[in-house]
Amino acid sequence: MNITPVNSNDVSMQGKNNPNWFKRQIRRVGQKILDMSPSHTSKDDRETIKKWNRTNNWVSDPMWNRGIMGATALLTQPSIDYYNHRVDDETRMVSRNRTIAKIIAGTLVGMFVVRGPVHKMVEKMTDITGKKKYSQWLLPKEFINTLKKNEGALTNYRATLAMLLALAAMCYTNFALDAPLTSMLTNIFNDKAGVGKKNKNSAKPEENREAVYG
Numbered sequence: 001m002n003i004t005p006v007n008s009n010d011v012s013m014q015g016k017n018n019p020n021w022f023k024r025q026i027r028r029v030g031q032k033i034l035d036m037s038p039s040h041t042s043k044d045d046r047e048t049i050k051k052w053n054r055t056n057n058w059v060s061d062p063m064w065n066r067g068i069m070g071a072t073a074l075l076t077q078p079s080i081d082y083y084n085h086r087v088d089d090e091t092r093m094v095s096r097n098r099t100i101a102k103i104i105a106g107t108l109v110g111m112f113v114v115r116g117p118v119h120k121m122v123e124k125m126t127d128i129t130g131k132k133k134y135s136q137w138l139l140p141k142e143f144i145n146t147l148k149k150n151e152g153a154l155t156n157y158r159a160t161l162a163m164l165l166a167l168a169a170m171c172y173t174n175f176a177l178d179a180p181l182t183s184m185l186t187n188i189f190n191d192k193a194g195v196g197k198k199n200k201n202s203a204k205p206e207e208n209r210e211a212v213y214g
Contacts, residue, residue, distance in 0.1 A: 062162060063116030070107025077103065093195050094186075101185030102178075109177045114169050115162075122162040126154070 058064055081095040124130070125138040128148055138161060139147065147154045190196065 062119045062159075062166070063111050066110040066115050067107060070103055070110070073103045074100065074107075090195055093193050094190060097189035097193060097195070098182070098186045101189060102182045104185060105178050105181035109173055109181070110170075113177065114166050114173055118166045118169060119158075119162045122158050122165065126158055126161070128154070 059068070078096045078099050081099050082092055084092055084095070087095070122138060124132075125134050125136070127135040128139065128144060130136065136144070147157065
């Protein structure tokens with residue numbers, strides 16, 4: 001009976017060529033990194049939890065949420081238009097100014113005319129414990145008892161109703177407020193940036209020549 005000796009180098013090479021071997025090594029390295037970090041548990045006190053809840057309510061409020069979206073858009077979108085070198089300088093400036101004007105107009109109208117007032121109105125008209133005549137105007141009568149027992153369901157109902165009413169209001173405000181305000185701000189920004197002045201100055205010699213040689 002012939003016995004072939006086993007070469008340890010061959011076994012190790014076979015192991016390295018096995019794709020599972022690399023996965024095991026990655027897991028080992030990851031586990032060692034986790035073992036190096038100190039293990040501890042943290043427990044927030046009531047005041048910390050209250051602060052987190054206040055922050056969450058502030059960020060989730062439709063009015064301030066629209067303001068955060070507008071601020072983010074103001075930091076990113078105008079630079080995209082301004083650094084578009086496929087068009088001439090004046091077109092880039094006009095595009096940038098119009099984008100800034102559109103963001104400002106949409107944010108102001110959205111915060112103070114649409115989302116903020118609509119959400120406050122929905123809260124006042126879905127007050128289960130309210131005693132005023134309009135406190136329950138927007139509450140479904142057959143589900144009042146269910147909403148009393150489930151605060152989360154009432155919050156979701158208010159958010160959904162406020163969103164639908166805000167969308168309906170925007171169908172009017174986009175034309176009545178956003179468009180005129182955007183146009184007015186765009187003209188102001190263009191005047192401040194000197195857009196169109198070069199064309200006016202270059203046209204003056206031609207106008208004078210026509211006047212002389214009439």
